Amino acid sequence: MPAVEMNFDGLVGPSHNYGGLSFGNVASQSNFQAVANPREAALQGLAKMKALMELGFQQGVLAPQLRPDVDVLRSLGFSGSDAQVIERAARDNAPLLAACSSASSMWTANAATVSPSTDTADGRVHFTAANLNCKFHRSIEHPTTSRILQAMFADERHFAHHPALPATAQFGDEGAANHTRLCKRYGDAGVEFFVYGRSALDARHPAPQRFPARQTQEASQAIARLHGLSEAGTVFAQQNPAVIDQGVFHNDVIAVGNGEVLFYHQQAFLDSERVLAELADKLARLGGSLQPICVPSDVLSVDDAVRSYLFNSQLLTRADGRMLLVVPEECRSNPQVWAYLQRLTGGDGPISEVRAFELKQSMRNGGGPACLRLRVVLNESELAALNPGVILTPALYQTLVDWVGRHYRDRLQERDLADPQLLVECRTALDELTQILTLGCVYSFQRT
Template sequence: MKSFEVNFDGLVGPTHNYGGLSYGNVASQSNSQQASNPKEAALQGLAKMKVLMEMGFVQGVLAPQERPDVAALRRLGFAGTDAQVIEQAARQAMPLLVASCSASSMWVANAGTVSPSADTADGRVHFTAANLNCKYHRSIEHPTTSRVLGAMFADSKHFAHHAALPAVAQFGDEGAANHTRFCREYGEAGVEFFVFGRSAFDTRYPAPQKYPARQTLEASQAVARLHGLSDDGVVYAQQNPAVIDQGVFHNDVIAVGNGEVLFYHEDAFLDTERVLAELRDKLARCGGNFQAVCVPRALVTVDDAVRSYLFNSQLLTRADGTMMLIVPEECRKNERVWQYLQGLTAAAGVIREVKVFDLKQSMQNGGGPACLRLRVALNETELVAVNPGVIMTAPLYDTLTQWVEKHYRDSLRESDLADPQLLLECRTALDELTQILKLGAVYPFQIN
């Protein structure tokens, strides 16, 4: 049976703004308070989806969330009508209003962790929504994320959904941004690779000193248990604390994997040789040939990687079995990174092609191509069971483009978030979107 790796890209929401909310994310903090362009951001994301669809990749779309999150503001003590809640928050606690308006759900690599049916004990595709409890503005996402994923992957014969882990520091879970999977074929059993920044209970693991380590070992282990993964099909690795302190807030800012290939920076992990050996050994038991492509620090520094988002690229398998990297424009603008990429493809190794996309609006807020997509490996039967409304087609692309043009603003500043009209615009747009994507009622304003 044929199998596919489907990339479900996050559709940028109408309240996309530069609030500088993500401590430890250099781009997010350095562009704080600048004017954003939600319309341009959404269109840039859609353009990437369209190109990959036209190249023959199966491409899906994942809906954004309702923002501002008025219910979250009510839980913090603001009262009255929706407009009054927004007005009070703007006057008394503007940072809370900014957090409640974040469009960070666009980075669906953090939406959850997905294990394909070939790896799980019950033969179903398993989803666990990420609690994202390290940052308040992201911690409020998982209830809607669970409903949206449930509407996309609704057939319980093929799909199993788990609630987010307990929202405490010991089980900090950032989803697929710290998880990848290696396999010979997408429909065959593989090895799931969980990368963590710290251990909540085991003091043998060093922790970063400047920025928080968002993913815990205990969270990764809990997800593996929930998904029914075997010990032989899992490898855990600790992210290098020193690179976290240089702005590598997720593993997908310093490494990316797909198929049998891991593309990583020399400084990405602790105990790198052990990690690579374990991946090689366990993938060999699955019939695979693990290949590690190391980027030396002498050619590309960690700072280069963070500024260019070289590793926050999509590593995609081409029809001939070789790999293609989808990178942001910032890689071409960094002389050392671009020189490295030119040499990489010229060497005729496993990575043969680099394709560049302009994702400036997302990049300025700290998210590149890999942040914008959640990967789901599906066989033919499972793909048929997915809600067809969320699979990208040429007509759907046209419809979504028109929808963005109709509903999105082309400029948004912090002061605009206090406008109650923005909430009405967002709800009107999302109500129409659920009809376009055939999701049903997934947003609080549609349910309550």
């Protein structure tokens, strides 16, 4: 059996809401305090997972974080029973309660950076949970993320887990949203492509002026060292600060790679010619041939890319070797983007099909198909060592749909975060979910 790339989609949690917490993410800020529908959000995500499973792709599920995070509120001085902690936070610092109730963990592209065993020095799959320390509401995720990943990939013979990098500005790490991998076949050694927004130590690197650059060069280099990657198998590139200032807060909003294909906007990188030459050279030394697909600025603007999330798509290799591009429905709604996609898939290039999915609840919060999934390449023995409870099957899909129907509200807005009953509902739902996915006790309320 050849190695496969599995997509582990984040299951949207029962407290899904629009907090507008992510400065630099245009969609997130635009929908601040809108009414959210947690049930619809979870079912939209599950529908995408099911559709890809039925097309023959290996699909997994990653459990959500518990929100609101009462433990964090306690660490910040709120005391009393759980209900009193929530009540006092809502009264004294509602923005802080909103941050501790964020739904952003649904975007598991930020959960961690993953390197397959063919690329690492010790021949194991390596995971480094992202510290996400650019935003407080995301910086509190990594302890639970690490426990969930360790419950999914538990066998130390095959999997290595690293804690998040130090929570300082120098090592700001946003996970796989700024990392992709190019290879001839998934089971071959590949080139791991790290894209950073700034250098914390080298002032010669240009920086954005409007929005923050979240990923640092130093963090990307540290992860490459932790994973035991070779210099011959890594490329580091700086994101164009001008596109960060236009709302491209992560590289996966302006580029996506798969196999030998890099699909990107003309303005994605600084010094694009050098970056592409290095990628092509290093991939060639590993037996591959880079196939760059550049979308010129005069065909599609950065604004069109951000509004449609064209590049925040999943690029998947089908059984026949051609590629499927999974995009949000917003791409179909944009005439320029949809016309471009028809030309792209109508020729003899590597991308032969595009499918649009309705992910409105996620898109309004600022994340598309690529944000919702963490990619993990596994060989046959590693796949056998994976916790089977997280692999999507028709039976598990139906179980999760039923679970969502029992536990999720169909309406949630900011004032509902102050309802102590919401915490009870979320704990009840997630306690049952850990049994469904056979994860054990990964949440703090289960460990006390």
